[in-house]
Amino acid sequence: MWSCSNEDEWERFLIPFKKGQTKGNVILVTTRIPQLAQMVKTTGQYIDLKGLDPENFTKLFFAWVFGDEQPQNHHSGLLDIGNQIKEKLKGSPLAAKTVGRLLRSYIDLGHWTRVLESKEWEFQNGENDIMPALKLSFDYLPFQLQQCFIYCGCFLKITNLVKKS
Structure with a gap:
């Protein structure tokens, strides 16, 4: 996860998993942000993976x-x-x-x-x-690939806007 602004947003994400079954669903969250890991953990611990030696x-x-x-x-x-x-x-x-x-x-x-x-x-x-x-x-991608990357990146933002409305 790159971002989750608050616990309410996390709870909204979990709703579909809680509706159908009470057991059997597992969500494995990976993030580089320790505060985010702390917020979304549902067990008593999270595993802090360090970089390679x-x-x-x-x-x-x-x-x-x-x-x-x-x-x-x-x-x-x-x-x-x-x-x-x-x-x-x-x-x-x-x-x-x-x-x-x-x-x-x-x-x-x-x-x-x-x-x-x-x-x-x-x-x-x-x-x-x-x-x-x-x-x-x-930055080092050829210009036309940068444009393609930017164009494709727009869809995520549009999807997020649709979900919020």
Whole structure:
């Protein structure tokens, strides 16, 4: 879940599940927002999944960047920049995949430096925030794909408006 403004909204979401049966329905909620997890939990606990440990995260990130190939000797400058970018990804496998594929598109020092020095990182708040990494992947899409992405994003907003009326 990316957002749920209050407990009433959550309760409205649950109504169809409560009407038909009293037992047998299970909803597994995943979120990066601890306050949201606390609000929607129905049992006495929730499981706080941390990001990958640094060693495995590094392997995953560079696997997305270089694929099955090992970095070449002339990639040492890239690896230094890649390690700095990796620190901004908060151990998130989704961020590793997204930014790793972005870096893979141009195995070039200039491209990687632009990603590292992007203003998007300044908007990162909180230890679990990976939105700047996801926004970067959008920023580097070709223009026509950005337009398509924006167009498709409109439907969710329209759907939400219809549900609220």
